[in-house]
Amino acid sequence: MTVTEGRAEAASRTDGDVLLRVRDLAVEFASSSGRVHAVNGVSFDLQPHELLGVVGESGCGKSVTSLAILRLLPKPSGRVTDGQVDFDGRDLLRLDDDAMRDLRGREVAMIFQDPMTSLNPVITIGEQLAEVVQAHQKVDRREAERRAVEMLELVGIPNAKRRLRDYPHQFSGGMRQRVMIAMALALGPKLLIADEPTTALDVTIQAQILELIQRVAHETGAAVMLITHDLGVVAGMTQRIQVMYAGRIVETATTAELFAHPRHPYTVGLLRSIPRLDEGGSHELIPIEGLPPDLTRLPKGCPFAPRCAWAIERCLEEDPPLDPVRAGEAEVLAGPQATHRAACWNQPTDEEARAGTPADGRISAVAAAARARATEAAALLAGDR
Amino acid sequence: MLKYIVRRLLLLIPILLGLSVFMIVFLHMLPGDPCSSILGEHTTAQRLETCRHGLGLDKPLYQQYVDYMGGLLHGNLGISATNRVPVTTSFLNRFPATVELALAAMLIAVGVGIPLGVAAAKRQFSLFDNFATVASLLGISIPIFFLGLLLQYAFGVWLHWLPTAGRYDLRTYDFNGAGTNFLLWESLIIDHNIGKFADVVRHLILPAVALGTIPLAVVARITRSAVLEVLSEDYVRTARAKGLTDRRIDDRHVLRNAMLPISTVIGLQTGLLLGGAVLTEQIFSWGGVGNWLFQAAVDKDFNVVQSGALILATIFVLVNLAVDISYAYLNPRIRYS
Amino acid sequence: MAQIALPQVIEEPVRGSSLWRDAAARLVRNPAAMVGLFLILAFVFVAVFAPIVAPYSPTEGTILQRFKPPSPTHLLGTDLQGRDILSRILWGARSSLWVAILSVSIGLTLGLVYGSISGFLGGWADFWMMRLVDVMLSLPGLLLTITIVIFLGPGLNTIAFAIAVENVPVFSRLVRSSILALKETDFVLAARSIGARGRRILVSHIMPNALTPVIVQATLALATAIVDAAGLGYLGFGPQDPATPEWGTMLTDTQRYLTSGAAFTALFPGIAIILSVLGFNLLGDGLREALDPRLKR
Numbered sequence A: 001m002t003v004t005e006g007r008a009e010a011a012s013r014t015d016g017d018v019l020l021r022v023r024d025l026a027v028e029f030a031s032s033s034g035r036v037h038a039v040n041g042v043s044f045d046l047q048p049h050e051l052l053g054v055v056g057e058s059g060c061g062k063s064v065t066s067l068a069i070l071r072l073l074p075k076p077s078g079r080v081t082d083g084q085v086d087f088d089g090r091d092l093l094r095l096d097d098d099a100m101r102d103l104r105g106r107e108v109a110m111i112f113q114d115p116m117t118s119l120n121p122v123i124t125i126g127e128q129l130a131e132v133v134q135a136h137q138k139v140d141r142r143e144a145e146r147r148a149v150e151m152l153e154l155v156g157i158p159n160a161k162r163r164l165r166d167y168p169h170q171f172s173g174g175m176r177q178r179v180m181i182a183m184a185l186a187l188g189p190k191l192l193i194a195d196e197p198t199t200a201l202d203v204t205i206q207a208q209i210l211e212l213i214q215r216v217a218h219e220t221g222a223a224v225m226l227i228t229h230d231l232g233v234v235a236g237m238t239q240r241i242q243v244m245y246a247g248r249i250v251e252t253a254t255t256a257e258l259f260a261h262p263r264h265p266y267t268v269g270l271l272r273s274i275p276r277l278d279e280g281g282s283h284e285l286i287p288i289e290g291l292p293p294d295l296t297r298l299p300k301g302c303p304f305a306p307r308c309a310w311a312i313e314r315c316l317e318e319d320p321p322l323d324p325v326r327a328g329e330a331e332v333l334a335g336p337q338a339t340h341r342a343a344c345w346n347q348p349t350d351e352e353a354r355a356g357t358p359a360d361g362r363i364s365a366v367a368a369a370a371r372a373r374a375t376e377a378a379a380l381l382a383g384d385r
Numbered sequence B: 001m002l003k004y005i006v007r008r009l010l011l012l013i014p015i016l017l018g019l020s021v022f023m024i025v026f027l028h029m030l031p032g033d034p035c036s037s038i039l040g041e042h043t044t045a046q047r048l049e050t051c052r053h054g055l056g057l058d059k060p061l062y063q064q065y066v067d068y069m070g071g072l073l074h075g076n077l078g079i080s081a082t083n084r085v086p087v088t089t090s091f092l093n094r095f096p097a098t099v100e101l102a103l104a105a106m107l108i109a110v111g112v113g114i115p116l117g118v119a120a121a122k123r124q125f126s127l128f129d130n131f132a133t134v135a136s137l138l139g140i141s142i143p144i145f146f147l148g149l150l151l152q153y154a155f156g157v158w159l160h161w162l163p164t165a166g167r168y169d170l171r172t173y174d175f176n177g178a179g180t181n182f183l184l185w186e187s188l189i190i191d192h193n194i195g196k197f198a199d200v201v202r203h204l205i206l207p208a209v210a211l212g213t214i215p216l217a218v219v220a221r222i223t224r225s226a227v228l229e230v231l232s233e234d235y236v237r238t239a240r241a242k243g244l245t246d247r248r249i250d251d252r253h254v255l256r257n258a259m260l261p262i263s264t265v266i267g268l269q270t271g272l273l274l275g276g277a278v279l280t281e282q283i284f285s286w287g288g289v290g291n292w293l294f295q296a297a298v299d300k301d302f303n304v305v306q307s308g309a310l311i312l313a314t315i316f317v318l319v320n321l322a323v324d325i326s327y328a329y330l331n332p333r334i335r336y337s
Numbered sequence C: 001m002a003q004i005a006l007p008q009v010i011e012e013p014v015r016g017s018s019l020w021r022d023a024a025a026r027l028v029r030n031p032a033a034m035v036g037l038f039l040i041l042a043f044v045f046v047a048v049f050a051p052i053v054a055p056y057s058p059t060e061g062t063i064l065q066r067f068k069p070p071s072p073t074h075l076l077g078t079d080l081q082g083r084d085i086l087s088r089i090l091w092g093a094r095s096s097l098w099v100a101i102l103s104v105s106i107g108l109t110l111g112l113v114y115g116s117i118s119g120f121l122g123g124w125a126d127f128w129m130m131r132l133v134d135v136m137l138s139l140p141g142l143l144l145t146i147t148i149v150i151f152l153g154p155g156l157n158t159i160a161f162a163i164a165v166e167n168v169p170v171f172s173r174l175v176r177s178s179i180l181a182l183k184e185t186d187f188v189l190a191a192r193s194i195g196a197r198g199r200r201i202l203v204s205h206i207m208p209n210a211l212t213p214v215i216v217q218a219t220l221a222l223a224t225a226i227v228d229a230a231g232l233g234y235l236g237f238g239p240q241d242p243a244t245p246e247w248g249t250m251l252t253d254t255q256r257y258l259t260s261g262a263a264f265t266a267l268f269p270g271i272a273i274i275l276s277v278l279g280f281n282l283l284g285d286g287l288r289e290a291l292d293p294r295l296k297r
Helices: A003-011 A062-069 A097-103 A125-136 A141-154 A173-185 A203-220 A231-235 A255-260 A265-272 A313-317 A350-355 A365-384 B002-029 B034-039 B045-054 B061-073 B087-122 B127-139 B144-158 B183-190 B194-231 B234-241 B246-274 B278-283 B289-298 B302-330 C017-028 C031-053 C085-121 C123-138 C143-152 C156-183 C186-194 C196-237 C247-252 C254-260 C264-291
Strands: A020-031 A034-046 A051-055 A078-087 A108-111 A191-195 A223-228 A240-245 A248-254
Touching: A020 A062, A034 A062, A034 A078, A034 A248, A051 A062, A051 A231, A062 A078, A062 A191, A062 A223, A108 A173, A125 A141, A125 A173, A125 B246, A141 A173, A173 A203, A191 A203, A203 A223, A223 A231, A231 A255, A240 A255, A240 A265, A248 A255, A248 A265, A265 A350, B002 B061, B002 B302, B002 C123, B034 B045, B087 B127, B087 B183, B087 B194, B087 B246, B087 B278, B087 B289, B087 B302, B127 B194, B127 C031, B127 C264, B144 B194, B144 B278, B144 C196, B144 C247, B144 C264, B183 B194, B194 B246, B194 B278, B234 B246, B246 B302, B278 B289, B278 C196, B289 B302, B289 C143, B302 C123, B302 C143, C017 C031, C017 C264, C031 C085, C031 C264, C085 C123, C085 C156, C085 C196, C085 C247, C085 C264, C123 C156, C143 C156, C143 C196, C156 C196, C196 C247, C196 C264, C247 C264
Parallel strands: A051 A223, A051 A240, A108 A191, A191 A223
Antiparallel strands: A020 A034, A020 A078, A240 A248
């Protein structure tokens, strides 16, 4: 269907509240150093037209989650070991291959990080665009090309007709990503998954691409899952954010709520490591201590505990569940009324979040040592001047 | 693209020059000369002197080189010291035999090697894949002459299915007509004789299998690794995410890209085979250039060795150049830059 | 505004040896490579201890005993002169091992020197030196090798020398490309700016990277050397002394005897060649996979 048809269809959807429902998803990889537990019990909902941000550092499982949803995990090594993925009433994990193939590109589309390597270097852009249309609809070459031109124009590429015959290397990075977006939205999918779409691009182009994604998603009525490690990227774009660490969701809230009242130490750390123009005065950039966890040997308890300044004994023993931060609140899993939930036994208060560090009485041993070192270093520097 | 071709062609000149210098210096550095083989062992120093003078071997080296190069520019590659036939004539007479053999061998190598490699890549880590890997390593471990002997024995002597020597059955057929010595062509297109053609083909089978085994193993391995490499590329993942059929992904995305390195290897292997398969030709009594050069080397026939090597090396360099150019053509990144 | 970057990354001590250890671990887990290693060890063992292990002397035999098929007294039968084939094969391993080691070490050393000089000199010198390499690599097949052997006379040492000459261009190219790649890495720049300490990192990180393709190629060259030596032996350029058996030479006359029911005389030397060459190829292939950190499994 064309772009406008897609929008009409999306608007007329009577499905109700949930487009995508993921429950207890678990993914493992086989590697030479053992089994890597990339995703450990991820559950979330996504509403139609919703813009969801998925944030976390490299290796936290955010990309793997989306690959698992589309069943695009690398073949021998990646396996979904548990879970359910309901999309528009169907369990994607149990769908047969042909139905899955039909769904990809048409109902759920994905764009990837590096547009240079994500496009086939020996085939023209026009052909790569046309083939996604022809794979799902019985149209002839001319019609597919016409659609391709329409899409290229939609994403803002000048001279669209002529550029159909060009090869990927003849486009700039930003343009290539526009082409990827065009390919993804050509058939008006209900869900667009964007995996680090701007990471490989120049900063100035990043904003353009993000704005483009927002615009075309709105025009086609697609829901968007925007995956990134950069909180700055999701700040202006998304309605809701979920933060991932070590293969699980550690916090989820509407964007405004998350930035204003982060309740997980990892989120606090992420926020504190971005310089913010709206804060004057003395503002220390506090990086998160330590290294990402070894996903082949996950300890019991909270995976973030070894690096956490708020860690208490219980954190090393029990894995905290993702529960509402205001105890007893009803759980709304998606949409603008979504409940703020965090998986933490010892959640930071608002003042601690602003300071980026626990109040004196609540600091963990690890963080105390780090703070001592920092004070020492500061003293040395001050002495040198 | 054009600049690239021109640049490569220009590079040819120093290489070819270097080749000729190298050959002449090298040959004269080694002890011995054709005269001792022509005249035999029991001959007088006097007659050796006369012979050497007659062949111009007593001139200083640079003079010999200049004479040789001069002759080269006139299309004269020298005359064989042993049978007085011009090198050019002998070469043109024998080269078609080598060409037919090389092409037949490469046909086997590509026809079996590529499907094998693709199948192994798609079933990575499976039993089939491991078997294919070991088989191809085995293929490059078998000495050609041993394989040739085995084939001769198994199919020629024991089973009596296929002939073991020569290019055709001398008792039944003869090729006196066109004189190109491309027997496949002559028997089919010129003589329109299916039986003759079949006979030539039957004689071609065993040596082609023997000669083609190593290229087959190499092609299979490179196909496997090229396909594996491409399968893990991002654009294949994109193609899957677009919901394309497996068939379409294989054709337009995987093979189109994998063929780049594969065709380079095929070209190189063909070039190597054209250089004359001495051992195979020896075993199967094949009248090609390999046999010819070998005999000339044994006879220390300078002219033949020098010129023959020069011609073959030039062909090899040209084949390489053709391979590089076609690669540049097939790869849009290079073609449009 | 005080911005303090805390030193947070745990310093891992620079261990150049960890590269080898990883590679060794990967290699051991590769069954094909281990089979190859076993074959090589068997080959070397047999070659070194042939005088002790072989049941008969390689020259001992009478015409009366010719072409006896395999039996308990002669496990692999006897050849055209009544000599025990098994013993001749065991002794033949010495010839092959000798030629392989000699030719590859000479070729490697000369190639290393030539390639290093070319790489370091750069510019026109490098250009012409590499054109010479191109020339040598474009000469047809075994022609160069055969020519050398014909002119210098038959024998194991000549064969080794001829094969070494074939190896020089290959190793030159390999070494030169390693050197060129390393000349341009940031490592060298950084090392120069740091000084002595950097030089140590240079040695323990760069040397392994430069050496790995050479190691792989050397192993594969040993395989090729054995095959080429056998080929030359087959053509009649092997050791002329019957007390020095050589596998290829053992195959030379057998073509005539294929029809007289003595095919086994050709079979066993051929199998010996295949097994030893296969060993080196399997190990070389395994080494290539183990030593390449980028190879996707």
